[in-house]
Amino acid sequence: MDIRDMSQDELIKIMEELNEPKFRAKQLYEWLHTHNVADYDKMTNLSKALRGKLNELYPLGNSEVAEIERSQDGTRKYLMELDDGMSVETVGMPIAFDENKKDVKRLTVCFSTQVGCPMECTFCATGQQGLVRDLSASEMVDQIIMVQDDFGERVGNVVAMGQGEPFLNYENLLLALRRMNTDPGLGIGARKITVSTCGLIDGIKRFAEEPEQFRLAVSLHSARQKVRDTLMPRCVNQPLDDLQEALIYYNLKSGRRVTLEYMLISGINDTVSDLDALVAFCDGIKCHINLIPLNRVEGSAYQPSSRSTTKAWISRLNAEMIPVSLRNSRGFDINGACGQLRSRVEK
Numbered sequence: 514m515d516i517r518d519m520s521q522d523e524l525i526k527i528m529e530e531l532n533e534p535k536f537r538a539k540q541l542y543e544w545l546h547t548h549n550v551a552d553y554d555k556m557t558n559l560s561k562a563l564r565g566k567l568n569e570l571y572p573l574g575n576s577e578v579a580e581i582e583r584s585q586d587g588t589r590k591y592l593m594e595l596d597d598g599m600s601v602e603t604v605g606m607p608i609a610f611d612e613n614k615k616d617v618k619r620l621t622v623c624f625s626t627q628v629g630c631p632m633e634c635t636f637c638a639t640g641q642q643g644l645v646r647d648l649s650a651s652e653m654v655d656q657i658i659m660v661q662d663d664f665g666e667r668v669g670n671v672v673a674m675g676q677g678e679p680f681l682n683y684e685n686l687l688l689a690l691r692r693m694n695t696d697p698g699l700g701i702g703a704r705k706i707t708v709s710t711c712g713l714i715d716g717i718k719r720f721a722e723e724p725e726q727f728r729l730a731v732s733l734h735s736a737r738q739k740v741r742d743t744l745m746p747r748c749v750n751q752p753l754d755d756l757q758e759a760l761i762y763y764n765l766k767s768g769r770r771v772t773l774e775y776m777l778i779s780g781i782n783d784t785v786s787d788l789d790a791l792v793a794f795c796d797g798i799k800c801h802i803n804l805i806p807l808n809r810v811e812g813s814a815y816q817p818s819s820r821s822t823t824k825a826w827i828s829r830l831n832a833e834m835i836p837v838s839l840r841n842s843r844g845f846d847i848n849g850a851c852g853q854l855r856s857r858v859e860k
């Protein structure tokens with residue numbers, strides 16, 4: 514286990530085993546979490562001998578930025594190289610991804626939770642790569658710290674919407690979210706932390722029971738079972754009826770609204786029947802629909818829906834009193850938009 518994912522009590526145990534006084538645990542915790550230091554040699558109030566032992570027993574992995582691409586809109590995409598040579602992508606956006614307010618000047622980070630992804634969604638570049646491995650909590654937190662350092666600005670919002678399916682890496686995800694949320698830690702408000710799932714029912718129910726006010730987004734993309742099964746083949750065992758029930762449970766248990774992400778693909782999920790099905794699905798759920806323009810993925814035949822279709826969807830949802838917003842796609846010119854992230858695992 515990464516020492517950064519341990520509680521102060523666990524660090525006290527380590528210090529006891531090393532015959533060190535208890536207060537060393539607090540000092541170490543502060544280096545790791547208040548100062549975000551990932552090098553024992555910089556922890557100057559610990560003895561050299563102790564630093565050596567810690568380094569041997571609990572080496573601190575270091576993710577490194579291998580590449581940065583800058584978009585004209587201010588978005589930056591990072592290729593993070595992990596300790597074992599694998600990599601993931603992270604996106605930093607200087608404007609918040611806030612569903613209700615437009616153009617809030619707040620640094621938002623979209624981070625990855627796995628190297629690759631096993632879900633095989635047909636419209637997604639990551640999904641076409643398969644899963645390589647889960648990320649550790651530290652590898653998730655490091656992505657946030659790295660963007661914060663690069664922009665020289667505090668991160669205001671984070672979204673688990675990069676590569677991977679967060680709920681398939683639940684334990685590490687929660688550890689990471691807590692380190693992002695707490696102080697010492699990154700001190701980002703729980704309500705500024707959003708997890709996006711492809712709709713794993715057990716994960717949604719579990720997440721509903723967490724004490725923090727983290728926010729949930731679900732990639733719906735179709736409220737018609739057959740269509741959804743084609744778009745998201747690995748979600749066939751997560752039927753829409755059960756998903757709807759889980760979301761109502763989430764509403765009741767957490768007291769919070771859920772965001773439903775719906776990407777409009779021309780001729781595939783944007784017909785009037787699709788819209789009727791969506792309206793019916795939302796009945797009884799406290800939700801907010803986030804329409805996402807489809808981003809082109811190399812080798813895919815899917816086309817984004819027309820502007821007029823998108824407008825028609827917004828008017829109908831408005832008329833049905835279902836809150837709706839249209840996501841402003843960012844970082845398109847650097848392939849940093851939703852669904853365009855790829856791992857470079859072939860290296």
Ligand code: SAH
Binds near residue numbers: 674851
């Ligand atoms: N596995 C999680 C989080 C990663 S995907 C999930 O499924 O929610 C983040 C968001 O990008 C999801 O809503 C996903 O469906 C969407 N997405 C994937 N490919 C896309 C594409 N080509 N264009 C637009 N959005 C896409």
